[in-house]
Amino acid sequence: xxxxxxxTTSADTATIELSxxxxxxxxxxxxxxxxxxxAAGVGHVAIKAHHLTYMASxxxxxxxxxxxxxxxxxxxxVAGATAPVARxxxxxxxxxxxxxxxx
Amino acid sequence: MQLNALCLPATLASLDEIACYVLDLAGQAGLPDEPSYRxxxxxxxxxxxxxxxGYRESPGELRIVGGMDEDTVWIxxxxxxxxxxxxxxxxxxxxxxxxxxxxxxxxxIHLALTSLDDFSHSYADDHNSSTLVxxxxxxxxxxxxxxxxxxxxx
Numbered sequence: 001x002x003x004x005x006x007x008t009t010s011a012d013t014a015t016i017e018l019s020x021x022x023x024x025x026x027x028x029x030x031x032x033x034x035x036x037x038x039a040a041g042v043g044h045v046a047i048k049a050h051h052l053t054y055m056a057s058x059x060x061x062x063x064x065x066x067x068x069x070x071x072x073x074x075x076x077x078v079a080g081a082t083a084p085v086a087r088x089x090x091x092x093x094x095x096x097x098x099x100x101x102x103x
Numbered sequence: 104m105q106l107n108a109l110c111l112p113a114t115l116a117s118l119d120e121i122a123c124y125v126l127d128l129a130g131q132a133g134l135p136d137e138p139s140y141r142x143x144x145x146x147x148x149x150x151x152x153x154x155x156x157g158y159r160e161s162p163g164e165l166r167i168v169g170g171m172d173e174d175t176v177w178i179x180x181x182x183x184x185x186x187x188x189x190x191x192x193x194x195x196x197x198x199x200x201x202x203x204x205x206x207x208x209x210x211x212i213h214l215a216l217t218s219l220d221d222f223s224h225s226y227a228d229d230h231n232s233s234t235l236v237x238x239x240x241x242x243x244x245x246x247x248x249x250x251x252x253x254x255x256x257x
Contacts, residue, residue: 021122024151025115054122054140056147057211067202084140091217092210093198 001053002026007033013044019051027058034062038069045070050080060092067097079103105170106131113154113163113182121150121167125178128169132176132239141218142237146178148215149189149233157184157231171239175220178235187231188224190216 003026
């Protein structure tokens with residue numbers, strides 16, 4: 001399933017919706033979107049991952065970038081991650097800095 | 104039983120074909136979704152590593168063959184990049200540090216090796232050869248945080 005990413009910004013939140021497969025080939029699009037969210041200066045980045053069927057380390061690297069670019073005060077949430085995607089996030093220990101939410 | 108080998112250019116554009124090959128093998132072996140995902144993740148990460156850091160995005164070739172026996176499903180990946188043993192060069196990520204203080208390198212190899220049930224690497228005749236193994240049976244629930252697991256031979 002091809003990867004797609006979209007972002008909408010409202011008030012203090014950038015909502016990033018991901019679908020398909022996020023690997024090293026598709027990660028630059030996610031990275032660009034994270035950069036836009038960082039530039040918007042929001043306090044919350046809400047990643048909707050309900051339709052994200054696969055995520056490799058390249059996707060995780062964009063989350064590291066987001067945290068390093070935006071600082072610890074910005075809340076980053078990943079909502080609706082499928083079991084394997086959530087497991088990958090935990091496997092890398094990222095769940096200590098990125099909040100996984102079921103919604 | 105062994106599938107036909109795949110010979111691909113070492114580029115990121117080949118990752119989709121590698122995923123299809125691995126998932127087809129997993130399907131033929133009757134692997135459940137969770138170990139199938141782990142095998143695909145490991146193959147994807149190790150292939151990406153060869154493309155980005157082995158060949159350094161210069162032209163090269165990736166050769167992949169997979170098969171199964173009674174107890175395991177396996178993938179063998181070969182390349183002609185400089186010698187690199189992912190197991191020996193593994194740097195566990197600093198999982199206790201906040202992301203803001205983390206260095207990024209090594210994450211893909213960490214994910215690959217902690218996703219597999221067994222991994223081995225050899226280097227001969229100017230070829231790297233990595234073997235990725237997943238057990239076909241006895242898939243207990245694996246802990247979510249497998250940072251301490253290490254499938255590489257001691």
